[in-house]
Amino acid sequence: MEFPVYLGAASAFRMTFTKFETIPLEEDGMDVNYLEKKLDELNKNGLINRVKFIYTVPNFHNPAGVTMSLEKRKRLIEIAEKYDILILEDDPYGMLRFEGEHLPSLYKLAGPDRVVLLNTFSKILTPGLRIGIIVGRADIVRKATLAKQAADLCSPSLNQRIAARYLERYDLFEQLKPGIELYRKKKDVMIKALEENFADIKGAKWVNPQGGLFIWLTLPEGFDTMEMFEIAKEKKIYYIPGEAFTIDDGKSSSMRLSFCLPPEEKIVEGVKRLREVVEEYGKKKGLI
């Protein structure tokens, strides 16, 4: 799994698996060299068969906001083929691109023998439906269907029909355009606010995402965003501490910010207050 990890996937995987290897994310996606080294090592130790799949959120990663470059997508596929490992490609945000060029999915590049593609209606129609999409080799999808049936007798037919009728009647891409434009504007407002309020904090950095819903803000070393959250709450600032995106609840100096719900003026005010939070906590701890 990429690190920071998408916590929903981690929770789901934990129901079946006990051990996870995390691969750092870089600005252009998963550190594929690290991945290859890690797999080489597992192979040398005779543990390569324990690797069930490589899980990745290639577009506008949750929470990291980064997107995997085309070059890295190709490298990732090469590495997966070298060790015959399945790639689980989770792409809930791919359709929410504000800028830059659409990149082909791993599924499109490598096909169903190498990649299982997951998607959802949660970010492009409505989150309350809870209808997911799986695209892959027939035998794998069949197994997933059986597991889903065993778990809950499958997703509600009402919800599946709502999603199906929507796709029949509307052009989803057209319908999404105003939403994407709205998110893009809000993202720009938050990035501008971060530049105005955090540029002078040495060691603070953030990712400017090309799409999706999240900005990943990292504070200088020594900051513990979980501990800092107490101060944030007092100032009515809510973020998700980076600790939530670790496998072992490790301390983190990062946090996930979301720009999709609040109106623009609240984003501006929120980032300003977040700066106050950081200053208060940083001074108390002698960090800035």
Next chain:
Amino acid sequence: MEFPVYLGAASAFRMTFTKFETIPLEEDGMDVNYLEKKLDELNKNGLINRVKFIYTVPNFHNPAGVTMSLEKRKRLIEIAEKYDILILEDDPYGMLRFEGEHLPSLYKLAGPDRVVLLNTFSKILTPGLRIGIIVGRADIVRKATLAKQAADLCSPSLNQRIAARYLERYDLFEQLKPGIELYRKKKDVMIKALEENFADIKGAKWVNPQGGLFIWLTLPEGFDTMEMFEIAKEKKIYYIPGEAFTIDDGKSSSMRLSFCLPPEEKIVEGVKRLREVVEEYGKKKGLI
């Protein structure tokens, strides 16, 4: 688990557990003496801690159609208390009683320290919603919620709201009355048809359920209802072979019949054709 087992529960449990002990069902519910003997035996062998819970469908069991008597409910609770084992009471059909007196739930009799009660809107509102109900001790329900969240981020809020609004606006018990009356009539039609068509087959027997959706029909020894299903399909008769309600796909001379969907005349015609199926298969196999 009671035998025959409810297959949906068996599938769900199989995702976590590998070993099941089945307790035979009698006309008045689980054979509690058998249960006690089995638990005594496990206790003697130092295996009692492996027993995670006792799963029961006390009302109008699926597929067996039987209902646990009040006396047995009390005995079951005693036995569970003796070995400090949790009871998982699954009651999807309890509100669909046609005749006889309503019996108190195990949960009502023993309380949340001993029993977790499961229910669903599937049989009393609409099956497509897939909204379940859990009633139990706060810490157990909390754990179930966390597991559900890990599995699928919880049931769709849309569906939960539909169910909640329905309960707010309507008297569920009143709304159910016409449905119960409809099912009762259809059940009576099927029981009468079984008496007319199967009374002369020695060894054939069936349960006359006081509620719910199913009749469990058992044919004389030697019948394999899975094998017989091929002949049934030719005559456009569909039942669920008893094999589906075993843990190990064991052969079965029983089958589950459902009377809820077809109109009365089709029930009459269906049972008549089922008799033909049984005769054809029975003669071919030298069983009748």
